Amino acid sequence: MSTAKDVTDATFQSEVLNSEKTIMVDFWAEWCGPCRAVGPILDQIAAEHSDKLSIVKLNVDDNPETAMKYGITSIPAMKVYRGGEVVKTVIGAKPKPALEADLAEFLA
Secondary structure (H helix, E strand, O other), X not given: OOOXXXXXXXXXXXXXXXXXXXXXXXXXXXXXXHHHHHHHHHHHHHHHOOOOOEEXXXXXXXOHHHHHHOOOOOOOEEEEEEOOEEXXXXXXXXXXXXXXXXXXXXXX
């Protein structure tokens, strides 16, 4: 089970857009195999870099409004938000070194 906090359509504004911290949202679904594969990797990255980056999860099936607003058409999709704006998008499950490379500017 993931340690990442779940956000919803109702909490997205307060938890993500209004956050002072850099936040990565993992857009996922229960039935998505690659989403389940990348979950533990994101948990590791979150634990190792909790001072620089928070990682939360949004289930696209349960929260279609937010998924539609941000144009989520394939999952897993990870979007990094800073100051309420999307500053980075990563699509697809990747091994930890590749994800860390994609997120290097936020983890340094």
